[in-house]
Amino acid sequence: MNAIETKKLTKRYKTKTAVSELDLTVNEGELFALLGVNGAGKTTTVRMLSCLSEPTSGECFVCGKSCIKEPQAVKEIIDISPQDTAVADNLTVFENLRLICGIYGYSKEKTSAKIEEMIKLFNMDKVRNSRSKTLSGGWKRKLSIAMALISEPKVLFLDEPTLGLDVLARRDLWSVVEELKGKITIILTTHHMEEAEHLADRIAIMLEGQIAALGTLSELEELSGKQGLEESFVAIAEKYGKKAAG
C-alpha cells in the first residue's frame, strides 16, 4: 500500500491556485522531499495531507484512508511538526511530551517509556526539565519533532524543519531525521537544496503548485543534464518557466 496517494489534488483560494491537480504517490518507509521556493505550494500540500485544510477538488489518501472522508482515521496515523515551532511555551520538555501522550491516551507506563525513548533519541536529557520558552531554536525544533514522533505516526510531516536554524543545529537535526529513515514514512518540505539532497530518497520539485519534476537525485540530474541538486533545480525551474510562458 502507498503511504501517500493524491489524485488531481487542488487547492484554490479566492485569487490564487496554491496547488494544482497534484498526482503523487509516496511509498511506505520512504523519506520524500517536497522541494520548492516560498509559495510553491509545499505547505499547502502538507496541510491537505494532514487534514488541516480541505482540498478544493481531487482526492488524497494516507495509508489508504481518505483525508476528506475519514479525517479522524487519518489523524490517528499521522503527525506533523509545523513550520513554526509548535510547543507549549510554559511547559517543560518533559511536560510537552507528556501532553501528547495524554492526547493519544497512553497508559502511565507507556507514557514514561515513550518519553524516555524520545529524550534519548533526541539527546534532550539536559533540557528535559527546562521550560520550552527558554530553549534555543534548535532545541525547540527537536522538541517539536519529538512531539510529533511520540504519537508513533505511520506518516510524519516535517514542514521546513530546519528553517531559521544555524548550520550546527541543522546538521544535528539531520542526524536525527536520518535515524528515522526507513522506520516510518517522512514527508519533508524544504527550500534548502542541501537538505533534500542529503536526506531524501526521492525529491519532488514543486513550482507554482505543480510538480515540475520528480525522482531520485540522479534521476533529476539526468533529467536536467546538470550536476547537483541546486543546478538541476535551476535548470528544471527555467525549463518549467519557459514552458508555462510558452
Place this chain on the structure above:
Amino acid sequence: MNKINAFAKRNFLEIIRDPLSYIFCLGFPLIMLVVMTLVNESIPPEAGMTNFRIDNLAGGIAFFGLTFVMLFTSLSIAKDRSGAFLVRLYATPMKSGDFIAGYILPMGILAVIQSIITFVVSYIVSLVAGVSMNPLGMLVAVFALLPTMVLMVSFGLLFGTLFNEKAAPGLCSIIISLGSFLGGVWFDAEGTGGVLLDICNVLPFFHGVKAARMACALDFSGDFFIHLAITAGYALVVLILSIVVFKNKMHADLK
C-alpha cells in the same frame, strides 16, 4: 476524556506559570479589596453608605476578580490561535469538544480558587475592620458565583475565538469596566435607581453581584433565586454561543 484532561492540564499549567495571572487575577482584586475598605473607613457613618463595607464589598470584589478570568481565558485562546501550537493539535485526533472542555475546565478551577482566596482575604479584613462576616455565607457565595464563573469563562472563550491577542484584551477591558460598574460593585445601583438601575437589571452583572452579596449575608429571600436564575440564564446563552462560535471557527480554520 484523556484528551480533555491532558489539554486542560496544559492550559492550567500555562496560566499558573504566567506571572501576569497572579497580578491580574489575584493581586489587583485583593488590592481593590484593601483600598476600598480604607475608603470605607474614611466615609462618615452619617452618610449611610455601606457599599464599601467589607460584608458588601466581598461579593462585589469576588465578581470583579472573575472578570479578569475572562481576560485570561480570551488571552490564552487568542494566543494559541495565533501560533502553530493549535495547528499541531488540530492534526491530532482531538475534536472541537475536547478543545472547548480543555479550555473551560482549568479556567473554571482557576475561578473557584480565586473566589475562595478573595473570600478568605475578605474574612481577614473583616476581622481587622471589626465587621461581622459569616464564613458559611462566604462558602455559599462561592457557589452562588458559579453562574458568573461560567458567564465570564464563556465570554473569554467567545472573545478569544473571535479576536486576536491584541483586540481581545481591549474588548475584555470594556466588559471589566462595564461589568463592575453596572454590576453595582463600585456604587449603590439600587439607591441610585432610575434608568441606570433599569440598565443594570437588564444585564447579568448586577444579578451576579447581588446573588453573591445575598449569599454572603445568608439572605435567601425570593430575589436571591431570581438573581441566580437570571445570571445562570445569561451564562447558558453565552456558553452555547461561545461553543457554536468556536466550533464554526475551528471548522473554518480547517477549510
